[in-house]
Amino acid sequence: MAGRELGADLAGAENDRPNSASPQLSRAAVQEITETEKGGVPLNTPWTLYLDKSIRGATAAEFEANLRNIYTVTTVQSFWSVYNNIPGISDLSPKYSYHLMRNSRRPIWEDDCNRHGGTWRLKCLKKDTAHVWKELLLACIGEQWSDSVREGDDIVGLSVSIKDRDDIVQIWNNRSDLAEGSQATSKVKELLPTVNFQAEFYKPHQTHHAYEGHRSVESHQGQQAPRQFSPAN
Amino acid sequence: MSGKTKVRDIPSRRVLLTDPSQLPIDYSSTPGGTLFSTTPGGTRIIYERHELLQLRNSPLTRTPPKNLPKIAGVTSPSTTKGSPQPDSVNGQATIPEEKKCDEDPQFEMDI
Structure with missing residues (x-):
């Protein structure tokens, strides 16, 4: 045999x-x-990883200026290549955030592609953050959300913000009008059955106090980064 | 008058891959053979957690991408934190869900 x-x-x-x-x-x-192709296993769409350090009361322009584009990954291997070689969540200092955004989308509420979206905000204990972040990253690049959002909606980003006390993980969707009735948070619990979130709620970007409306969108347009695959700016 | 749109699930099936070589060479195809262009609503390339984890330690992932920008303290790490968990969880795709909280190595800085 x-x-x-x-x-x-x-x-x-x-x-x-x-x-x-x-x-x-x-x-x-x-x-x-x-x-x-360097043996890369293709992702459904590219995803871009960003880093920012929050400044209290920052305007959209200030936020934008502080936003660092880390890398756009297009394959499973390039995702790990980046993930394995940047500091993990436990090494990030308070006020820092990572964002993984679909395609070349930026984690800026006012950008055209984000204006009608929002995020599910999950407050999690520090001991859980790294685990939550990793599992949700895999769910994003693995496109595990498809059945959990309403038709016409899409999960378009994931953010983790390190705070002094509990951390905040956010799941970005495309359309705040389709958030109600979405199964996104049920999916989170399915993916993370052992994690108890301290709080969770959905917030449309436009309801943020600091949301700046259409103004900054236009100012972004001229300097929009190349659509994708640009390593940095 | 638009009537209520009838919502139907797009039929899907999960295909288990154990090696990248099993992927279709044509990127317009998804594993298992559905064609992007001909599937209603389009087909997403879906990967299960363990499939993604299997590639975590593949040779290409040991080093950062060549053109990764240098961000002090981020992409050019200044500290190496000893992880309480060895890196051996990588590749173990079958870790039970219940154990994930404990096994998760926050991050490996050993490469």
Whole structure:
């Protein structure tokens, strides 16, 4: 039995069929493509990781100026390559936040793509934050939310903010009008059955006291970063 | 008058991959063979937690991307924190849910 190949059996059973139904690329060609792509397993969409340090009372422009684009990941490997090589949550100082945003979306409420969205805000104990962040990151890049949001809505970002006491994790969606009736927080509990969140609620971006309306959106437009794959600005 | 839109679930199935080589080489296909362009509503590439974790220690992930910007204290870490948990959890895709809280190594700085 040793070394016996299932493929051989199949070929025997179906004589008229060549070795497989795979695309007609030669092994060498496949190898070449694989090498070109560096073996990366593609994500459904690119995701961009940002870092910021919050300043009390900052305007959108100040926030924007402080926002650092860490990297845009497009494959599972590039995600880990970044995750494995930046400080973990427990190494971040208070006031710092990481944001993972879909495509080249920025974690700025006033940006056009975000204006109609909001976040589910989850307050979690420090002992849970790293675990919550990692599991929710995987849920995002693995597209595990699809069945948990209402039709027409989408999960478009994830933020973690380190605070002096409890930390805040936020899940960004596209449309605040579709937040009600969404299963997003149920999904969080399914993903993190052992975690007790201290508080959770949904907040549309536009209801934030500091929300600046359309003004800053226009000022952003001119200097919008290249759509994606830009490592930094 | 638009009547109520009838909502139907897009049929889906989960395909288990154990190795990146099982992925379709054509990126317009999803694992298991559905075609983006022909599936109603589009098909998302969905990965389960353990599939993602399996790739956590693949060679490409040991080092940061070459063009990762230098951010002092962030992408050029200044401290190495000893993790109470060894890095051995990586690749163990089958960690029971209940244990996750305890096993989670906040972060590995050993690379």
